[in-house]
Amino acid sequence: MRRFSVALLAVLFLSQSLAGPLQAAGRRFLAADSSKKTLALIDEDGQTVWQHQIGPLHDLHQLADGHILCQLNWTRVVEIDPATDEIVWEYDAATANGNEGKKVEVHAFQRLADGNTMIVESGPARIIEVAPNGQIAREIPLKVENPHPHRDTRLVRKLDSGNYLVCHEGDGVVREYDATGAVVWDFPVPLFGRQRRKGHGLEAYGNQCFAALRLKNGNTLISTGNGHGIIEVTPAGKVVWQLQQDDLPGIRLAWVTTLEVLPGGNIVIGNCHAGPDNPQLIEITRDKEVVWTFHDFKRFGNALTNSQILAIDGKPVRNSVR
Template sequence: MPARIALLLSGLLLGLQADAQEAAGRRVLGADRGRLSIVDGQGKVEWEMPIKGQVHDLQVLPDGNILTHTGAATVVELNPAKEIVWSYTSRPKPGYDGPIEVHAVQRLDDGLTMIAESGNKRIIEVNRSGEIVHSLDLKVQKPNSHRDTRLVRKLPNGHYLVCQELDGAVNEYAPDGSIVWSYKLDLDGRPATSGHGGHGAEVFGALRLASGNTLIATGNGNRVIEVDPAGKVVWSVGQNELPGIRLQWVTSLAVRPNGNIVFGNTHAGPENPQLIEVTRDKKVVWTLKDFKTFGNDLAAAVVLDAPTASK
């Protein structure tokens, strides 16, 4: 075999091996069926513990601890030994006596913990002593203690990117509470239908990309979209665009260092994967379809073997 052909074949083989490694199983931390679970690339449970309520947000901290929420309104930090090493329970603010639900938590670089409080319609930052260091009131058009917010992230510029589920809007708030950018979801030309299997404009998650664009998991909008600062959709994955996969309630979002996008596909039924990784040209390179450990409500999940490129 001529040396040049052998070299080409060798390069092709290495490329195929790299693709195979890229498509191999991922370690995943997920919350469903009343427990937190870590599964390896073959679906074997490595670690597991019970947790109350439906979990919508998870963060793995640099020391390996897990930040999440349990019950309706309690944020907990758990260590690998399954011990609670820190907690904070949100309570009604003055002038409000209704229920509180927490759907978003984030440990910030300064050590404070950001908590989004539905019902209270606010974002707070608390220290290790449980003192509220900063508070920001949200502008909510359709108040609902279960649906004021879903995922919220503090941005490097100090602003907050807030998914207001029932309002169907992603709003960027400055620290003084003013809205400096907003994107209102639409029905994408389809009629609204009710239920977890339906179609709507009830947003779940959003990430601000390094480009300045915003990646949005549209909840029951059944798709992932990327919008530019002017609100133009510049990239999307539709409900039936991926071969053999139907998107339903699109939830968690992460961007891998190589630019691939990982997103959650909740309430889609056992015939569809719960997590999907796609390239920018919409090639599916990995999916999680595990209805043994997880179920149809896997709204919070983190791929552990790859840090995300955006917060």
């Protein structure tokens, strides 16, 4: 009987090892996957508590009142009340504020402290802050060297300083702009001596950055998109920390998308286009230890680009950086 128990434990251990890191419970989060056209709130037991049908999406936020700021396609940004599933505010960049007939896509937006909404328009290459009535309160032009309505930008965040930190996917550069549109800092994402390879999955390679966060120490954390990793760079442009494609045991990174730095310092990353053998969301320590993963190819698929951690073990997550 003892031999049988030992053998059974060995089989279970082997099967878990082949499946990758164990998926821990205890995270409530918001996530979206364009391939399954699904935006959903997942509770700490892994159950879906709310979902909404979407189209292509590259940004999302749960607001302080519980409403969800997201997009339903490349131009339509909406605020949804999950309690009623009603849209309570919306802005369509396809036709608003001079964009009629232009090629435009939105890949980033943010509700600001003054109640206005920052919307970043690829194609017109501008950041606009719109009032609740949809009128432009501020407009900031962007510098784009390789213009394309799908690739001008990815995530953009307004900093506490009032500046804007912009990921330019097509240029492979992170630029910081002041309120006049002047570039006050930039960082070309390195290829680290490797050749570019086409594709979106594990086979691809490039520097098409997706997200950038300004850390409390003044450094900038960047997800390198199809560079399969994360880098932390100083204001002088020195790389002082790096996560690469095969640094995490049992996990391979593909198109690394959104970043979130939790109050305790752990980093949550989106592992998009990595295939069904790899988790879509991963939480790691600064020592590159995996503490939590989300791996679900039934509700979500191979295009889970964005997430936001809302609570850990019943405690709301506040003041994360994302």
